[in-house]
Amino acid sequence: MRTVRVDEIRDTVARLCWEACYYLPSDVVQGLKRAQATEQSPIGESILTQLIDNAELAATEAIPYCHDTGMTIVYVDLGQDVHIVGGSFADAIQEGVRRGYKEGYLRNSVVGDPLRRVNTGDNTPAVLHTEIVPGDRIRITVLPKGGGSENMSAMKVLLPGEGEEGVKRFVLETVESAGGKACPPLIVGVGIGGSFDKVSEIAKRAILRDIGVHHPEPHIAALEKQLLELVNQTGIGPQGLGGVNTALWVAVETYACHIASLPVAVNLQCHAARKRIAVL
Incomplete structure (x- = not known):
């Protein structure tokens, strides 16, 4: 049995939130470059060039790639041999999102009530998917999903x-x-x-x-x-x-x-x- 504290989970989620919004994954950047090389429309090629430039600028300047920094979807593959201590696992995930969006200067895009439409002010609650898997590790994936x-x-x-x-x-x-x-x-x-x-x-x-x-x-x-x-x-x-x-x-x-x-x-x-x- 391996012990993991909730504050480590919280801090990891916070970091992943702003990293995800600043740094476009390498497979996506390469996909855009392949599309640029094959695009037959001059306008389309120009757009793809701008998207690639935007990805480079966001990474260099450590700023969000897009103003819509999304509703945060968090996937956790939780090893069955992990013992989480120090507080609530689910609360740690939400607090991580809360801190990550504040520390990363990311737009808050979540409303608490879908009909009354009042912004929660911290991009929580995130949508959390947890799956119990073999092992003693925790794999956390943060997906900021645009509207x-x-x-x-x-x-x-x-x-x-x-x-x-x-x-x-x-x-x-x-x-x-x-x-x-x-x-x-x-x-x-x-x-x-x-x-x-x-x-x-x-x-x-x-x-x-x-x-x-x-x-x-x-x-x-x-x-x-x-x-x-x-x-x-x-x-x-x-x-x-x-x-x-x-x-x-x-x-x-x-x-x-x-x-x-x-x-x-x-x-x-x-x-x-x-x-x-x-x-x-």
Whole structure:
């Protein structure tokens, strides 16, 4: 049994919050550069150049890559042989987000009541997903999720007979409906299977996968390749102004489902595909 204090968890989450907003992941920067090299639209190429320059400036100056520093999604893979001491685990996560957004001068984008719309002033509460895993380590992933791309995400329960073609159709409908509103070039996370709640969760987890890493199942990897090609054939392009790079990547995650259902969720992520990971 390994002991970890809650203040270490709190401080780690705080650091990950501002690091995620300052430093675009290297796989995303490389994805933007590949898109820039292949973009056929002069306007699209110019936009991609600006996005790359913006990423470099944000990292150099230690300032947020985007003004929308997101609602904070925190994933914790908690080793079953870890004993957390010194206070509440969940409270430590929330306090870490609170401190991270204050210390990093990040915009507070969370309202406490979805109808009365009063800003909480510290970007809490964060959305926390915890999974118990083997081992004595804690893996923490912070995902700042912007409102524009989240607003254009969608979920639908298809009939089983609609199959793979139905999944492709729904993904394309979602991307085309979003147009430029989700700030392309996108990372497209697709969840297939599970239940009403599970499919949305795995769609969001899909956007955490690095660009260039395919699903281990060959038929799902093939579907990812087909979807990326189809999405880029829409012509939406960077920032919706036309081009061949509407998406940098499509990642698909699956889960078992009921014989009567084929749930599908599409979680769109903008070009500011931020994430930061630490292991304690």
